[in-house]
Amino acid sequence: MTRYLTALGRATLDTLSSIGRAGLFLVQSIICLPSREGFHLWLRQMHFVGVMSVAIVLVSGLFIGMVLALQGFTILVGFGADEALGQMVALSLVRELAPVVAALLFAGRAGSALTAEIGLMKATEQLTSMEMIGVDPLRRIVAPRLWAGFVSLPILTVIFGVVGIWGGYLVGVEWLGVYAGSYWSNMQDSVNFVDDVLNGMVKSLVFGLVVTWIAVFQGYDLIPTSEGISRATTRTVVYASLAVLGLDFVLTALMFGDLG
């Protein structure tokens, strides 16, 4: 019994200390205001975490939009409401699927790469040597990556949404024969810019911050061995995915909870 309590206490203390370190880490990294040099580093990271994620986001967005239209059509046509397909595809994507799925893809592609990259820098003493040269790795390595993730995920989310709606159009209008005018006009009538689009963007900003924060912290805090890097990379994907799904529920409840 005592042993169980000791283990529980130790695990609690470890978790709290880890959360504390992650919080301090975030504050110290995020207050690094971008300098001219920092802007170049940020731009390079925008390419690495943002531009290089575009392909996977395009393909996924397209297929998800197409599947949504296909599934939606088979249900809606039963009620004679197939003209509402555009509304269904757009609202599903803008409110939920674009922010969430783009964040999950981002965690898998960019998040794991960030953890592995920073972890390998730690294992090969590059972070330590940077510190000894008098350069703060939080400013030079972590801050540009954090800001790049924070900025690029909302952009990727927009791309995901747009391509998804186009995918829905391809299947719904071009393939299944829904009238194009009703596809677009129903969408236009039902999607509210503030309630739907902006709320979706707020979600993606939160997800961008959380996913990148988890990724860079896991890389910075790992045990610098090959096993440590592998575990940290896995943790990034698992923690970030769970955080996205959990936060999505919280944010949805806050944003749309009183609409009904």
Place this chain on the structure above:
Amino acid sequence: MDDPIMVEVKDLHFSRGNTDIFRGVDLQIPLGKITAIMGPSGTGKTTLLKLIGGQLAPDRGQILIGGQDVHRLSRRSLFKLRRRMGMLFQSGALFSDLDVFENVAFPLRIHTELPNAMIRDIVLMKLQAVGLRGARHLMPSELSGGMARRVALARAVALDPDLVLYDEPFVGQDPISMGVLVQLIKKVNLALGLTAIVVSHDIKETLSIADYVYIIADGRVMAHGTPQTLDVNDDAHVKQFVHGEPDGPVPFHYPAPDFFDDILAPAGQFS
């Protein structure tokens, strides 16, 4: 030692988990000299360098560099102090996304406002000093271990620091690279007049360039003096280490149960 002191370590205590690494270490590193810190593997020599560089904090005691207590400095002041220090890492620790030239130029670009032409001249001078001017366009992955360490040395002295810390500079080097590094460390020290701390267990090479030596074992300073005085030291620990004797106060065998009992242990009791 009558020379002015650059680095002073006072009553240093440090532990990891339940293991005491240092139990009251006192060192004085003279200005402008090469001081070697030696000792068997696992005695915490690299840890000592990390404590001096402010990357680790001691449990007790003080480390003063030029009179400044390293562990009482703010993060900003510590980074400022580090600009006056260079460190040569065991692995070289070159930035893998920058080529040789940019690795050496890195501290200059960060800490100075020098024009590109001047940075180029300084980098080429430093690379010339370590014999790798011709390798300036290579990436770290294209360098041998010895070359990487020479580039790292050029980077460590790029800002002409007051203090250079060498972490096991000779480990894993072939005889030629080792000879080159020994000469380079000595030459750089003489040319720039900097203070050097060399952490190593390569006795012959280190003693050939050191002005003063500390031997650390069991968390304490076991002996200190010039290479000549240590060579004739009668202490069993010092003799074993300096002359590389396989057995002595530091046993050859890791603590284990009796060999005979171990070999004849009945099946099921193997562990």
